[in-house]
Amino acid sequence: MxxxxxxxxxxxxxxxxxxxxxxxxxxxxPDWKANRSLDDWALAITLETAELIESYPWKWWKNIAAPADMKNVRIELVDILHFALSGAAQGGADEGSETGEAEASLAATAAVTKGTKEAIQVYRQIIRDADMKKFHLVLRKVFAIAAHYDFxxxxxxxxxxxxxxxxxxxxxxxxxxxxxxxxxxxxxxxxxxxxxxxxxxxxxxxxxxxxxxxxxxxxxxxxxxxxxxxxxxxxxx
The missing domain is CATH 1.20.1680.10 (Type II deoxyuridine triphosphatase)
Known part of the structure; x- marks a missing residue:
């Protein structure tokens, strides 16, 4: 590990x-904070997470026995990290929050190692987190997922x-x-x-x-x- x-x-x-x-x-x-909005970072995370999901054989009508493309999962996860850092720096909604709900959501990232369906549920929750501008929580989840994936x-x-x-x-x-x-x-x-x-x-x-x-x-x-x-x-x- x-x-x-x-x-x-x-x-x-x-x-x-x-x-x-x-x-x-x-x-x-040079004026990125003035020219970008929290919605920009949320959208970027959404699209990168969607690309990450495409690394899994989630399509039940196509090649369902294929392995996940873990090299691409790593690259997309790092892209999510870039945008979550930017959103957090610009002022996400959850700085310093350590609620029980957030901790439970963080613990749920362990499901990424169970299978395609479970992993996709974790990533769909990241999309929801980003939409709510919870960039600090997304950051913590990215690190937790990386530990689960052993990279x-x-x-x-x-x-x-x-x-x-x-x-x-x-x-x-x-x-x-x-x-x-x-x-x-x-x-x-x-x-x-x-x-x-x-x-x-x-x-x-x-x-x-x-x-x-x-x-x-x-x-x-x-x-x-x-x-x-x-x-x-x-x-x-």
Whole structure:
């Protein structure tokens, strides 16, 4: 099992990821808080969660014995994390809430490992949470689900954050960026090897050092010039 952060560590990690997300949002749009609404983040989470659900063989009329595409589940879960961080930073409705209902909903995420039907119910609840602007609860659920799935979402976040920077450098906002390389591989697929050997315990214990190694790996994969690269410290300014 991965090293899952305790409550204090999770709070500290979320604060660091929030700083990174805020910096990326400013890079994309310096006035992002003025130009975006909570509904924007809720809609983004809804659509990313729908894409995640498509990773499961939920269609009872088509290929019901197929395994879930867990690589894509990981990528979509990290995308949900990006948007939940943004919504929480802009002012979600549930900051600091630790109600019994919220705790029960959080505990229910364990069902993701039981089967397709149960997993989809968990994700449909995330859509409802986002619609109610409960971004802090969505954040906690994302980390809980990652622990149930046994994967390192902190490292995945840093890798995808770096890819999002690469995309912006390549003209993503202007629709000139190519997500598929000449060999036919999507850019998301190229992230898995960048973090394959990194444990959750390592990045929790040395966020800056291990985070910088992930940034370097991703920048190297996409051949980004040195003068366009950032470091963890730079992203957290």
């Amino acid at each position: 991965p090293h899952s952060p305790d409550d204090q560590s999770l709070t500290e990690i979320l604060a660091k990821l929030s700083q990174m997300q805020n910096a990326l949002n400013r890079f994309i749009d 390192n979402i902190i490292a995945y976040y840093v890798a995808k954050h770096t890819l999002n920077h690469v995309r912006q450098l390549g003209g993503y906002k202007k629709d000139s960026y190519q997500k598929i390389n000449p060999e036919g591989m999507e850019d998301n697929e190229m992230l898995h090897s960048c973090i394959a050997q990194i444990s959750s315990a390592e990045i929790i214990g040395d966020f800056e050092g291990v985070g910088n190694s992930i940034l370097t790996s991703v920048y190297n994969v996409f051949e980004i010039p040195e003068h366009q690269r950032n470091t963890i410290v730079k992203w957290m300014e």
